[in-house]
Amino acid sequence: MIKTYNIITFGCAMNRSDSERIAAVLEVAGYKKAKQNQRLDLLVFNACSVRQSAIDRIYGQMGKFAYLKKKNPKFKAIVTGCILPKDKQKFFKGFDIVFNIKELDKLINFLFKEAPIKQSYQTGIKYFKIKPKYQNKFSALVPISFGCNRFCAYCAVPYTRGLEINRSSKDIIKETKDLIIDGYKEINLLGQTVSSWKDPNKKNYKFVNLLKDIEKIPGKFWIRFHSPYVLDFNDELIDFLSKTKKINNYLNLPLQSGDDAILKKMNRKYTVNQYLKVLNSLKKKVEDFNFSTDIIIGFCGETKKQFQNTFKIFKKISPTMAYIAKYSVRPGTVAQKIFKDNVLLKIKKQRHKQLTNLLRKTGKENNQKEVDKILEVLVDTWLSKEKECLGKTRNFKTVRFKSNKDLCNKFVNVRIIKAREFELIGKLNENDI
Ligand code: SAH
Ligand code: SF4
Numbered sequence: 001m002i003k004t005y006n007i008i009t010f011g012c013a014m015n016r017s018d019s020e021r022i023a024a025v026l027e028v029a030g031y032k033k034a035k036q037n038q039r040l041d042l043l044v045f046n047a048c049s050v051r052q053s054a055i056d057r058i059y060g061q062m063g064k065f066a067y068l069k070k071k072n073p074k075f076k077a078i079v080t081g082c083i084l085p086k087d088k089q090k091f092f093k094g095f096d097i098v099f100n101i102k103e104l105d106k107l108i109n110f111l112f113k114e115a116p117i118k119q120s121y122q123t124g125i126k127y128f129k130i131k132p133k134y135q136n137k138f139s140a141l142v143p144i145s146f147g148c149n150r151f152c153a154y155c156a157v158p159y160t161r162g163l164e165i166n167r168s169s170k171d172i173i174k175e176t177k178d179l180i181i182d183g184y185k186e187i188n189l190l191g192q193t194v195s196s197w198k199d200p201n202k203k204n205y206k207f208v209n210l211l212k213d214i215e216k217i218p219g220k221f222w223i224r225f226h227s228p229y230v231l232d233f234n235d236e237l238i239d240f241l242s243k244t245k246k247i248n249n250y251l252n253l254p255l256q257s258g259d260d261a262i263l264k265k266m267n268r269k270y271t272v273n274q275y276l277k278v279l280n281s282l283k284k285k286v287e288d289f290n291f292s293t294d295i296i297i298g299f300c301g302e303t304k305k306q307f308q309n310t311f312k313i314f315k316k317i318s319p320t321m322a323y324i325a326k327y328s329v330r331p332g333t334v335a336q337k338i339f340k341d342n343v344l345l346k347i348k349k350q351r352h353k354q355l356t357n358l359l360r361k362t363g364k365e366n367n368q369k370e371v372d373k374i375l376e377v378l379v380d381t382w383l384s385k386e387k388e389c390l391g392k393t394r395n396f397k398t399v400r401f402k403s404n405k406d407l408c409n410k411f412v413n414v415r416i417i418k419a420r421e422f423e424l425i426g427k428l429n430e431n432d433i
């Protein structure tokens, strides 16, 4: 009888990429993705610990396992991904298997044991060697590093994924070439601080060298990378970004706070001015540069004045998009140990609302600049009922336009006729198709 699985993914692009590798391993082990209402043998939770809410959702699901086991005695629940040690201990009680995502190559062995696996750390990483089961047919996720060395005071990642491990350029370039040959149009290079990547085997071969070599791969495709760290931007990288035709002219460049004292407390290592210097240089040199940012609201002790500093800087930098999060205490982090989460939830909510309202304005203003332009769009969605396509420009703006045909996976030219807060409305260039 066919064994079936399902994976629930909670986190970021890296987490989604992990799920593609988990699926690949399970399919090698003979499992098939469960169809709707089909008996389920294996349910995998790929956890995210960046905020408490995502972890709470997993605790919320644990209560259902007894019922699922009653329905199907072979049912197993697995949890992996980004899990803090404290949660891992609790998960051992509810899950059949709790394993470290870095040990994904051993999942097959795990599956044939009954007891939960005791955590063990490895230094080497075979994870990168597993060929993923890509979920998208033209936009691929390609991890280039794993973990993070930065230890921002609030962040769970260094504790869940461990220190940064870099994948070799040889591996990354091979995977990218294969994807382009298979018709992929967009490659997303992933890493927690993707820009700090360096080749583990070649001396002086840095992130910018990798980008330059990927640019040389023949074919029409775009490269995006997530998430860079502002201090990694030097003149060489910015100059290259100003010349390339394939690498995105969009970045998610997290600021986190617009107040120097808070940045210091967060252990972010840069000042607001250093951030502004990099951003201004990118805006000046990279044609049609577009960016988004990440902000944490209500970090320990954030005063009204300090929030206003963030508000002011936000207005000044004017991002098209921002991921604004209310600070959530992560057990085991430096912030949890030495600072107090003393900004009331009510205040966090108010500040969140203020900044979100500002984002609506900055988003609309930035999008307004595109009206009347003809932009190249890579189509990723076709809404057959609405007869509409959705896609992204090279600088990562969402464009919506009417089309009777499914144009997914195609580059098309679209004239922008209207700007909304978070998307552009366009008209397909008639000669284009
Ligand atoms: N490596 C990236 C961020 C990865 S985590 C960077 O250095 O910027 C993604 C985002 O989650 C962060 O940018 C931050 O805004 C948010 N985040 C991380 N920890 C958080 C916490 N404890 N509470 C609220 N938001 C958090
Ligand atoms: Fe977390 Fe900081 Fe590393 Fe980003 S750079 S993953 S915020 S520790």
Ligand code: F3S
Residues within 6 Å of the ligand: 010, 011, 012, 013, 014, 015, 047, 048, 049, 050, 081, 082, 156, 157, 160, 161, 192
């Ligand atoms: Fe991503 Fe969440 Fe882990 S944001 S790296 S899945 S903690």
